[in-house]
Amino acid sequence: xxxxxxxxxxxxxxxxxxxxxxxxxxxxxxxxxxxxxxxxxxxxxxxxxxxxxxxxxxxxxxxxxxxxxxxxxxxxxxxxxxxxxxxxxxxxxxxxxxxxxxxxxxxxxxxxxxxxxxxxxxxxxxxxxxxxxxxxxxxxxxxxxxxxxxxxxxxxxxxxxxxxxxxxxxxxxxxxxxxxxxxxxxxxxxxxxxxxxxxxxxxxxxxxxxxxxxxxxxxxxxxxxxxxxxxxxxxxxxxxxxxxxxxxxxxxxxxxxxxxxxxxxxxxxxxxxxxxxxxxxxxxxxxxxxxxxxxxxxxxxxxxxxxxxxxxxxxxxxxxxxxxxxxxxxxxxxxxxxxxxxxxxxxxxxxxxxxxxxxxxxxxxxxxxxxxxxxxxxxxxxxxxxxxxxxxxxxxxxxxxxxxxxxxxxxxxxxxxxxxxxxxxxxxxxxxxxxxxxxxxxxxxxxxxxxxxxxxxxxxxxxxxxxxxxxxxxxxxxxxxxxxxxxxxxxxxxxxxxxxxxxxxxxxxxxxxxxxxxxxxxxxxxxxxxxxxxxxxxxxxxxxxxxxxxxxxxxxxxxxxxxxxxxxxxxxxxxxxxxxxxxxxxxxxxxxxxxxxxxxxxxxxxxxxxxxxxxxxxxxxxxxxxxxxxxxxxxxxxxxxxxxxxxxxxxxxxxxxxxxxxxxxxxxxxxxxxxxxxxxxxx
Amino acid sequence: xxxxxxxxxxxxxxxxxxxxxxxxxxxxxxxxxxxxxxxxxxxxxxxxxxxxxxxxxxxxxxxxxxxxxxxxxxxxxxxxxxxxxxxxxxxxxxxxxxxxxxxxxxxxxxxxxxxxxxxxxxxxxxxxxxxxxxxxxxxxxxxxxxxxxxxxxxxxxxxxxxxxxxxxxxxxxxxxxxxxxxxxxxxxxxxxxxxxxxxxxxxxxxxxxxxxxxx
Numbered sequence: 001x002x003x004x005x006x007x008x009x010x011x012x013x014x015x016x017x018x019x020x021x022x023x024x025x026x027x028x029x030x031x032x033x034x035x036x037x038x039x040x041x042x043x044x045x046x047x048x049x050x051x052x053x054x055x056x057x058x059x060x061x062x063x064x065x066x067x068x069x070x071x072x073x074x075x076x077x078x079x080x081x082x083x084x085x086x087x088x089x090x091x092x093x094x095x096x097x098x099x100x101x102x103x104x105x106x107x108x109x110x111x112x113x114x115x116x117x118x119x120x121x122x123x124x125x126x127x128x129x130x131x132x133x134x135x136x137x138x139x140x141x142x143x144x145x146x147x148x149x150x151x152x153x154x155x156x157x158x159x160x161x162x163x164x165x166x167x168x169x170x171x172x173x174x175x176x177x178x179x180x181x182x183x184x185x186x187x188x189x190x191x192x193x194x195x196x197x198x199x200x201x202x203x204x205x206x207x208x209x210x211x212x213x214x215x216x217x218x219x220x221x222x223x224x225x226x227x228x229x230x231x232x233x234x235x236x237x238x239x240x241x242x243x244x245x246x247x248x249x250x251x252x253x254x255x256x257x258x259x260x261x262x263x264x265x266x267x268x269x270x271x272x273x274x275x276x277x278x279x280x281x282x283x284x285x286x287x288x289x290x291x292x293x294x295x296x297x298x299x300x301x302x303x304x305x306x307x308x309x310x311x312x313x314x315x316x317x318x319x320x321x322x323x324x325x326x327x328x329x330x331x332x333x334x335x336x337x338x339x340x341x342x343x344x345x346x347x348x349x350x351x352x353x354x355x356x357x358x359x360x361x362x363x364x365x366x367x368x369x370x371x372x373x374x375x376x377x378x379x380x381x382x383x384x385x386x387x388x389x390x391x392x393x394x395x396x397x398x399x400x401x402x403x404x405x406x407x408x409x410x411x412x413x414x415x416x417x418x419x420x421x422x423x424x425x426x427x428x429x430x431x432x433x434x435x436x437x438x439x440x441x442x443x444x445x446x447x448x449x450x451x452x453x454x455x456x457x458x459x460x461x462x463x464x465x466x467x468x469x470x471x472x473x474x475x476x477x478x479x480x481x482x483x484x485x486x487x488x489x490x491x492x493x494x495x496x497x498x499x500x501x502x503x504x505x506x507x508x509x510x511x512x513x514x515x516x517x518x519x520x521x522x523x524x525x526x527x528x529x530x531x532x533x534x535x536x537x538x539x540x541x542x543x544x545x546x547x548x549x550x551x552x553x554x555x556x557x558x559x560x561x562x563x564x565x566x567x568x569x570x571x572x573x574x575x576x577x578x579x580x581x582x583x584x585x586x587x588x589x590x591x592x593x594x595x596x597x598x599x600x601x602x603x604x605x606x607x608x609x610x611x612x613x614x615x616x617x618x619x620x621x622x623x624x625x626x627x628x629x630x631x632x633x634x635x636x637x638x639x640x641x642x643x644x645x646x647x648x649x650x651x652x653x654x655x656x657x658x659x660x661x662x663x664x665x666x667x668x669x670x671x672x673x674x675x676x677x678x679x680x681x682x683x
Numbered sequence: 684x685x686x687x688x689x690x691x692x693x694x695x696x697x698x699x700x701x702x703x704x705x706x707x708x709x710x711x712x713x714x715x716x717x718x719x720x721x722x723x724x725x726x727x728x729x730x731x732x733x734x735x736x737x738x739x740x741x742x743x744x745x746x747x748x749x750x751x752x753x754x755x756x757x758x759x760x761x762x763x764x765x766x767x768x769x770x771x772x773x774x775x776x777x778x779x780x781x782x783x784x785x786x787x788x789x790x791x792x793x794x795x796x797x798x799x800x801x802x803x804x805x806x807x808x809x810x811x812x813x814x815x816x817x818x819x820x821x822x823x824x825x826x827x828x829x830x831x832x833x834x835x836x837x838x839x840x841x842x843x844x845x846x847x848x849x850x851x852x853x854x855x856x857x858x859x860x861x862x863x864x865x866x867x868x869x870x871x872x873x874x875x876x877x878x879x880x881x882x883x884x885x886x887x888x889x890x891x892x893x894x895x896x897x898x
Contacts, residue, residue, distance in 0.1 A: 663890070665826070
């Protein structure tokens with residue numbers, strides 16, 4: 001049975017589920033309800049198969065390499081290689097897809113009679129299927145085809161809500177950035193092909209010695225730009241805060257939770273598998289990019305009022321944290337500190353999984369709220385805990401997990417990342433030590449700011465009084481939506497409590513890389529589930545923390561209750577309100593909450609304030625009718641990076657435009673001259 | 684047929700192309716194309732005699748029907764309908780045109796193109812001449828201002844390409860050639876209709892008048 005599941009048949013059957021889901025929902029597009037059930041049902045089946053398949057592959061350690069059919073085009077081969085790393089990513093994709101699909105059954109209902117549900121289901125299943133193909137392809141061209149299907153299907157999902165003009169704009173930006181990224185990937189693959197004469201990853205790996213180190217460096221840099229664009233590292237992240245809010249929420253969850261991780265997958269594959277051996281500075285570069293992305297990501301998140309944009313910026317932050325683990329692994333391995341490299345890799349993989357879980361949970365909760373309040377602006381929320389208590393609880397769990405609070409999963413992966421950075425500080429020398437020190441500082445800052453950001457988000461959305469009429473009309477979301485969110489919330493706790501077991505499995509995934517085959521372990525788990533790093537360097541006990549927190553909470557509640565109730569006469573009366581009626585205007589807003597933090601970082605964020613005053617009489621300026629204060633943050637990366645590039649490209653385009661004369665003879669002359677030159681060069 | 688005879692036929696194709704460059708009458712251009720296609724038909728007939736394939740004979744007959752009969756008929760109708768007795772002028776004057784023709788022929792015969800013209804060593808001269816005809820056809824498209832001459836230039840380029848392929852031994856299956864011929868036939872119809880539309884819109888077949896279409 002296990003052999004059948006972990007065979008090519010088992011793998012292809014899970015892909016068939018997504019294919020049936022995609023085609024079937026298109027065929028059933030005339031019936032919204034049926035199309036919705038069909039597409040999500042098959043997505044759930046495919047995801048479940050994916051989870052079973054990947055878990056069995058990881059447990060049995062059974063690597064799969066096979067081809068589908070034969071291609072007449074010799075460079076293209078439909079070849080798959082499912083090793084531990086691929087299986088891990090199939091697991092992450094399937095897990096998130098499963099709960100997003102369950103959530104989708106309820107969520108999609110609000111699109112009925114408005115948009116084509118069949119089309120949504122088609123691209124949704126296509127996206128999940130293509131992500132699985134991306135992490136299993138073992139041929140460069142086949143990989144690029146899967147990558148393109150993933151990009152195109154996600155583009156159509158981003159522009160799905162086409163009534164909103166800004167969604168179309170966001171989709172266009174996403175498409176442009178995707179193709180810029182893909183062109184760098186194509187170029188790096190072509191460079192590899194030039195020296196190895198193959199697009200097959202295993203052949204490339206064995207012929208790596210044929211690539212000169214200078215060319216390898218170019219491949220690495222192009223890889224960072226190409227895959228980093230999909231991943232959303234700063235400054236290639238600009239599509240992310242635009243596209244995530246545009247897509248339907250369960251798709252945003254999928255995109256932010258796992259799609260952007262396909263870039264991480266390829267960076268891992270390239271750095272730790274295909275391009276080995278690598279120089280130390282590659283890892284350093286990844287650590288620096290990770291630190292900058294983490295810190296800037298969370299800072300920009302702090303300035304956001306749009307709930308989905310805020311979450312999108314947090315994806316950038318968490319990708320930075322994942323890169324800190326990956327970069328450390330690269331540095332340690334290059335310096336022959338293999339056990340520490342394995343530890344860092346585990347931290348990176350664990351955070352990849354954890355981020356997928358809590359970010360999907362947060363996006364789904366946000367979608368649930370937006371569905372009820374019909375706005376993404378947090379300033380118009382407030383007091384939703386009263387109307388949507390379960391959603392509030394799920395969002396709180398997600399917020400605590402992303403803020404790395406124990407005993408939730410985010411804490412343990414960030415703790416592991418910290419440990420690998422601390423090991424670097426303790427064991428490395430000179431500038432390497434400095435880089436690790438700065439990275440640890442950046443991670444500490446990031447953690448604190450993330451906590452502040454989610455205190456703001458939770459407070460503004462769920463606490464205090466409603467700031468709009470819509471909030472008072474809100475009601476708890478659909479059962480399927482709550483099941484989707486609830487399951488992910490449960491996983492956030494379970495992955496924290498079971499982090500010991502998960503670490504053992506992730507170590508197995510890490511050992512799937514040939515470079516870690518014979519490495520000793522830096523992580524030891526005692527029988528009481530206590531993590532021990534590098535023989536007592538540090539340790540943490542998830543269960544003890546959990547019990548301690550529960551006891552502390554109970555104790556605090558008891559003390560408060562005891563003190564409040566002790567011999568006190570309870571008087572219920574109106575709050576003293578300076579003689580005016582209490583209103584939401586008296587509450588601290590999301591903007592007000594973060595203003596002091598923004599001012600501390602004004603050197604980076606460059607905040608701006610704009611006052612608009614309207615007077616009763618245009619001639620006289622004594623009687624103001626209304627005042628508006630607009631707080632903004634300058635787009636530093638736009639101003640210093642994209643605008644200059646745009647200016648250069650526009651200037652060049654205007655010059656090149658001159659060759660367009662409108663005369664057909666001139667155009668044919670160009671072709672003729674190009675032909676003669678080509679022949680001269682080739683012959 | 685001897686190689687000398689084939690070379691003679693190819694030289695006729697080449698001379699027809701030189702004539703196309705200096706001719707000023709539209710009807711002469713069409714007749715010249717007809718004779719060039721006839722020459723190509725003879726080259727293909729030689730292939731049939733060598734291989735004895737009936738399918739290749741069908742190709743020859745189709746070439747004759749489409750290129751020698753139908754295409755000139757279409758073009759003549761176009762000339763009559765729009766009263767295009769005289770072909771519009773060239774960008775470059777005749778002496779300079781002849782100098783460029785000589786240069787292109789020299790390039791085709793140059794040592795640099797030897798790998799291309801020596802695919803079959805025995806046919807070196809034929810391949811070099813075919814290449815020259817290709818270059819001159821492209822130059823015809825560039826140099827002529829009239830849409831009709833440009834269409835003839837494209838068709839002449841196609842003729843030279845077939846001649847090159849035949850002498851280089853790169854012929855594909857006869858079915859493929861029939862498919863290509865069908866394609867060309869459709870292209871001739873479309874381009875004739877298109878040319879008609881240009882004339883109706885601009886009152887001339889001079890492509891320079893289409894400058895106003897520029898963005």
